[in-house]
Amino acid sequence: MKNFFLLLSIMLFFSCNSQGKITLRQMNENLLKDKNSITYRDPKTIKMLTETYKVFRLLGVKSCDIDPDKKYSQIYIEDGFHDEQGFYNGIFIINNKNICEVTTSPYKLHQDSLSYRKVKEKDISYGEMVFYTKKLSIEDFKTKYHDEYFRYELVRQNKVNAFEKCLAIDQYTPKSIVYARNHYFTGKKIQTYNLPIKYSDIKNGIEELPYFKENKKKEFTECINELNILKIQNSSIKTSSFQ
Incomplete structure (x- = not known):
């Protein structure tokens, strides 16, 4: 009986601890369900962007040693797709300390290509994707971004x-x-912002x-x-x- 109550207490502890948290994978799925998050209506374009977001958001942060399947109490995403020139630049901040930049921006790479890690993804239906990631410190983020x-x-x-x-x-x-669009989860629901600044x-x-x-x-x-x-x-x- 004592073992039963001990097990129940442990289960309740972890259940309470997991409330107000979300994985990056769950957040990504919730964002992709939002029809307003993708302005295009062409099915092929929507499918391509859906796969692209999945790769950049999940594999991108994974290359920065951030587990997309671990639950976090705070997740911030700045997604930037340059419609005219077709490149992506995103910032991911986990619990206000782990920061990862994911980019295909030629401007970023021309400025500082050596500090980025090259990542290739071949397991998507429309071909190979190449992108670049960089782990950032809080200090670098404040002073250089x-x-x-x-x-x-x-x-x-x-x-x-x-x-x-x-x-x-x-x-x-x-x-x-x-x-860019800014998405923020902080223990309750995901908020999305457009900040023209x-x-x-x-x-x-x-x-x-x-x-x-x-x-x-x-x-x-x-x-x-x-x-x-x-x-x-x-x-x-x-x-x-x-x-």
Whole structure:
């Protein structure tokens, strides 16, 4: 009888511990069920993208020594498909410490090809896929991946709504073209965001926007800086003839 209660206690302990957690494989399956996650409607394209997401998300993180079948309490994915040029660049962050970049971006590879690991996948119906992965430290992510880090902190710190208020300051408020979606699981459900922001576009101030009035530029700069993630460094406002 004592053994029975001991076994029951162990089962209850692991059951409670597993609540609020999910595997990357489960998260991937849930994302692929969302019809809005793939904007295309052609069945062949949908099948290709489904297989591609599966390879990049699961085999990509596995090459970074992250187990896609282990349960985690926090999973963040930034999926980037460049529609016009057809390359993928993704960031995966597990429990705010294990970071993996998965890419086919020629820009990334031209900048720093030696630090990436080449991965080949042959077991898909439409041929061989080649992609590249890199394990990142938290320090490297903060200091070398400003755009991705800025978007990640907006989501992680629950500041997306505050950021959207910054974008709503004026119709000329600068918005970046970003070919990415951000998915975040933190113990409850998966949240998906579209964040039109590249910190690199605004880090040195807001210039060459003649119809964006000076008081609005100042308000936008202050709004971004109050998020307390990364600051707009040059906050000086130049005089414009379009006031």
